[in-house]
Amino acid sequence: MSFRRRLPLPLPPEPDCHEVGAVLQAYLDGELGPQDAELVTAHLAHCERCQIESVTVERVVEAIRQQRPDLDAEPIDRLTGFVDRLMRDGPKDGPKAS
């Protein structure tokens, strides 16, 4: 199984609004390669329409992320302890490797 990223096709040297719009989500999510990200950044610097679209998408994502639940520390502490015991004592009878 490959974990390599399969993302949108590379952008042309001077992408238009339509082409930028197609990759804007990946750009804002930090999923775009550095070369394409640079092209989008350059486009946004001079395109007011795409800037507005970009800010709006960011605001939607920010609103969604505010719904992110906090995690209790206790389960993570217990899981850390589990790993420590596993490393110290080795696995007891349990599931085989996936």
Add this chain to the structure above:
Amino acid sequence: MPAGVGLPVVGGDQHDRSGRHVSGSVSRVANKTREDRFREQVLPELEVLYRVARRLARTLPEAEDLVQDALLRAYRGFDGFDGRYVRAWLLTILRNTHYNRIRKRQPDFLDDEIAQRLPARGAAGRQDGTSEQAFHDEFDPRVRDALASLSASHRAVIALVDLDELSYQEAAEVIGVPVGTVMSRLHRARRKVRVQLEQTGFLEVDR
């Protein structure tokens, strides 16, 4: 100790969108035991594993048990792991472990399972009545309702990418769909949320 500390990275070194280090190819270091290496790779991923497990499991204790089970499997299979993309590797094991469990129960759809644990309008998000729903209630109901109105597959991808901060590829591994499907679902889901937020006045429309 953070992942990768003290381990020379040979190639494929990356950072995710939060700026966290994602291990690339890691060479075997003679003075590190297998246990040291496992610990260093896995401990930084416990939180994200538990977050995702909470989406899959019906109760919080079951989520914790699921992570433990997955960690055991990961440890047993660690010698076959190439050291790259540790999070994606662990998430795949978590998902497979979950599938093995539910196979004996009923033929659930993973999207539905993940979505069930998201806040829903007027309904408890979890069967065990824990504080997650109460926490969500503190936030703007317009956003909560917009999320609750999405289809299960759309809510699942929003949960994994926007709330649990998985990469597209990691979310694809968990749900078991191509990464392009994650991207298109995410786009459509956010679009629907956006339209609702504009309609309810949460988001002003700049045109």
